Amino acid sequence: MTQGTRPGAGATSAAPALEVQDLSLKIGGATILEDISFAVPAGEIVGVIGPNGAGKTTLFNLVSGVHQPTSGRVLLSGRDVTSRSITQRAVAGLGRTFQTSSVFPGLTVAENVRLAAQVTEGGAISLFRFPRSSDAATGRARELLGEVGLGRRLGVRAGDLPHGDKRKLEIAMLLATDPQVVLLDEPMAGVASGDVPELTAVIRSLHRDHGCTVLMVEHHMEVLLGLVERVAVLHFGHLLAIDTPESVMNDPTVQSAYLGESA
Numbered sequence: 001m002t003q004g005t006r007p008g009a010g011a012t013s014a015a016p017a018l019e020v021q022d023l024s025l026k027i028g029g030a031t032i033l034e035d036i037s038f039a040v041p042a043g044e045i046v047g048v049i050g051p052n053g054a055g056k057t058t059l060f061n062l063v064s065g066v067h068q069p070t071s072g073r074v075l076l077s078g079r080d081v082t083s084r085s086i087t088q089r090a091v092a093g094l095g096r097t098f099q100t101s102s103v104f105p106g107l108t109v110a111e112n113v114r115l116a117a118q119v120t121e122g123g124a125i126s127l128f129r130f131p132r133s134s135d136a137a138t139g140r141a142r143e144l145l146g147e148v149g150l151g152r153r154l155g156v157r158a159g160d161l162p163h164g165d166k167r168k169l170e171i172a173m174l175l176a177t178d179p180q181v182v183l184l185d186e187p188m189a190g191v192a193s194g195d196v197p198e199l200t201a202v203i204r205s206l207h208r209d210h211g212c213t214v215l216m217v218e219h220h221m222e223v224l225l226g227l228v229e230r231v232a233v234l235h236f237g238h239l240l241a242i243d244t245p246e247s248v249m250n251d252p253t254v255q256s257a258y259l260g261e262s263a
Helices: 056-064 086-091 109-120 136-147 163-176 193-208 221-227 245-249 252-257
Strands: 018-027 030-040 045-049 071-076 094-097 181-185 213-217 230-235 238-243
Touching: 018 056, 030 056, 030 071, 030 238, 045 056, 045 221, 056 094, 056 181, 056 213, 086 094, 094 163, 109 136, 109 163, 136 163, 163 193, 193 213, 193 221, 230 245, 230 252, 238 245, 238 252, 245 252
Parallel strands: 045 213, 045 230, 094 181, 181 213
Antiparallel strands: 018 030, 018 071, 230 238
């Protein structure tokens, strides 16, 4: 499997941006994930597919630190972060969105991104400090919101945005933290069909223009296959395949297990 590099202290030149090794999660007598291993080189975008209950969100929870694995390891640029907290992984360069919107609905669009940028700029988080136009965090927020197409909605309450714009806002908030690896958990979920092309372009920019390594769960197959370089297929907690979209979609095992076709 080809491996790439990612800038970062303590990383070796051959270290993938993200690697999971023999990752498993067992709860009671149930096996949720079992011996999942793969590596994502720096700058690659990989899609994760599988039927409901396959373990896709569980995988993201283990990688991001929401849950601890029963066994196995998670590495960022070759550094073991398995025992680190969500916050520590974020500091190490890991960002994530969730299936449900995670913006602050009572704050404006600009305030949401400014809060994320304040941490990266080295300032203390403050909802009450008046955001001057000269503030680095304010400037960064405006820049990123312009990139995702929300430059004219700075003063709008985040809770009043349509769902597609909330997804764009979440990505701007992620970018404000300067992530190296991004996990996108069903970014198109609940988004109106007319908003899908613009959101797809924002995700492409996240990958192409900001150089983020992306792992993406998405049921909108046309969108996913148009973005990713490889596809990982989960089925009942096991990794069936990880390969190019063409190879995966033509794999008889995948067709039988995921697409419901005869092998």
